[in-house]
Amino acid sequence: MSTENFETIAIRTQTDRSQHKEHSSPIYLTSSYKFDDAEEMRALFANEKEGNVYSRYSNPNTSELIEKMALLEGSESGWATATGMAAVFTTFAAFLKNGDHVISSRSVFGSTHQLLSNIFPKWGVSFSYADLDKPADWETLIQANTKMIFVETPSNPGIDIIDLAFLGDLARRHDLLLVIDNCFATPYLQQPLKFGAHLSIHSATKYIDGQGRTLGGIILGTHKLIAEIEAFARHSGPAMSPFNAWILSKSLETLAVRMDRHCDNALKVATYLENHPKIKLVKYPFLASHPQFEIAKKQMRAGGGIVTVVVDGGAEGAGKFMDGLKMFSISANLADTRSIATHPATSTHSKLTEAQRLEVGIEQGSVRLSIGLEHIDDILADIEQALA
Numbered sequence: 488m489s490t491e492n493f494e495t496i497a498i499r500t501q502t503d504r505s506q507h508k509e510h511s512s513p514i515y516l517t518s519s520y521k522f523d524d525a526e527e528m529r530a531l532f533a534n535e536k537e538g539n540v541y542s543r544y545s546n547p548n549t550s551e552l553i554e555k556m557a558l559l560e561g562s563e564s565g566w567a568t569a570t571g572m573a574a575v576f577t578t579f580a581a582f583l584k585n586g587d588h589v590i591s592s593r594s595v596f597g598s599t600h601q602l603l604s605n606i607f608p609k610w611g612v613s614f615s616y617a618d619l620d621k622p623a624d625w626e627t628l629i630q631a632n633t634k635m636i637f638v639e640t641p642s643n644p645g646i647d648i649i650d651l652a653f654l655g656d657l658a659r660r661h662d663l664l665l666v667i668d669n670c671f672a673t674p675y676l677q678q679p680l681k682f683g684a685h686l687s688i689h690s691a692t693k694y695i696d697g698q699g700r701t702l703g704g705i706i707l708g709t710h711k712l713i714a715e716i717e718a719f720a721r722h723s724g725p726a727m728s729p730f731n732a733w734i735l736s737k738s739l740e741t742l743a744v745r746m747d748r749h750c751d752n753a754l755k756v757a758t759y760l761e762n763h764p765k766i767k768l769v770k771y772p773f774l775a776s777h778p779q780f781e782i783a784k785k786q787m788r789a790g791g792g793i794v795t796v797v798v799d800g801g802a803e804g805a806g807k808f809m810d811g812l813k814m815f816s817i818s819a820n821l822a823d824t825r826s827i828a829t830h831p832a833t834s835t836h837s838k839l840t841e842a843q844r845l846e847v848g849i850e851q852g853s854v855r856l857s858i859g860l861e862h863i864d865d866i867l868a869d870i871e872q873a874l875a
């Protein structure tokens with residue numbers, strides 16, 4: 488069926504079920520595939536014919552998930568990995584070589600920071616950090632050996648936003664590969680390739696699953712770029728399991744309705760907290776007080792499900808608030824049906840020094856709230872009593 492509507496694509500894109508006519512896609516738990524004859528085996532290995540050879544390369548479940556995600560994100564092709572970090576690592580490893588330089592947003596996921604600062608330097612890849620809220624700095628950091636710009640927007644947990652059209656233009660003028668970690672937005676809220684990004688990466692563990700069950704990662708881009716990802720991933724083996732791909736493809740069927748509710752609930756929470764005397768600061772992309780509100784409105788459909796606040800009283804204030812929450816879970820995960828509170832300074836970003844944390848807007852009083860799908864009255868009531 489030919490449609491451009493997100494919800495219909497997410498529900499009606501399925502693998503061929505002509506054999507048994509199942510209504511819901513089955514799981515293909517198979518490590519390998521049969522060939523009709525020796526000639527077919529040869530042709531498949533020679534890439535003269537398309538088809539499944541081995542599940543480290545492809546599987547009907549991962550193919551369904553990739554096809555769906557590519558349609559939703561507006562990309563030609565994609566590749567699925569076991570985790571979001573495997574997607575980030577695979578992207579770096581496929582495109583960066585000894586001597587190359589990466590410019591990244593300072594505010595990136597903790598493990599991405601570890602890759603850039605501790606792991607890739609061993610292989611001669613260097614990096615510079617730029618601030619999302621200072622676009623003028625980005626051009627000055629470009630060196631002769633700069634190969635890639637890697638950015639998270641909205642960022643975790645600072646919720647800073649950068650203008651994707653600006654980055655797309657910068658990457659084009661300097662012939663750099665622009666890679667966006669689109670995890671917080673999902674293809675429903677933001678489609679970076681439309682703004683000139685070359686690759687969009689997701690931790691499918693977050694909103695793509697959205698129910699806290701499974702790990703996964705996805706890389707989306709042109710056939711040409713995904714062929715380079717494939718050339719690395721086929722042999723290094725970060726493949727997603729068919730079972731996880733089946734879960735994630737099913738989850739995509741409800742992504743639009745889930746995201747609409749996450750965003751509605753989060754905007755209500757952000758608006759409530761903005762007027763609360765015990766809250767020093769609220770960061771949410773679709774609050775008019777957000778420094779990049781105008782940019783957020785230009786490139787995102789809605790503000791997402793994450794609200795970051797700074798509670799009065801520093802670490803002690805944050806601890807009291809979190810311990811006072813009765814319904815919210817204290818967990819390091821996010822993007823779940825269940826509302827979650829995290830203290831970034833002592834968990835996800837504890838490996839950073841205090842100075843590094845302050846540079847990315849994480850104070851001792853910062854609390855990241857992942858707003859779930861419980862009834863909004865119960866979410867607000869829990870926050871209200873915890874702050875009282």
Ligand SMILES: *Cc1c(COP(=O)(O)O)cnc(C)c1O
Nearest residue numbers: 570571572596643670690692703
């Ligand atoms: C969680 C996360 C990742 C890593 O994903 P995993 O599935 O946990 O490996 C990468 N980027 C962002 C923005 C994330 O939130």
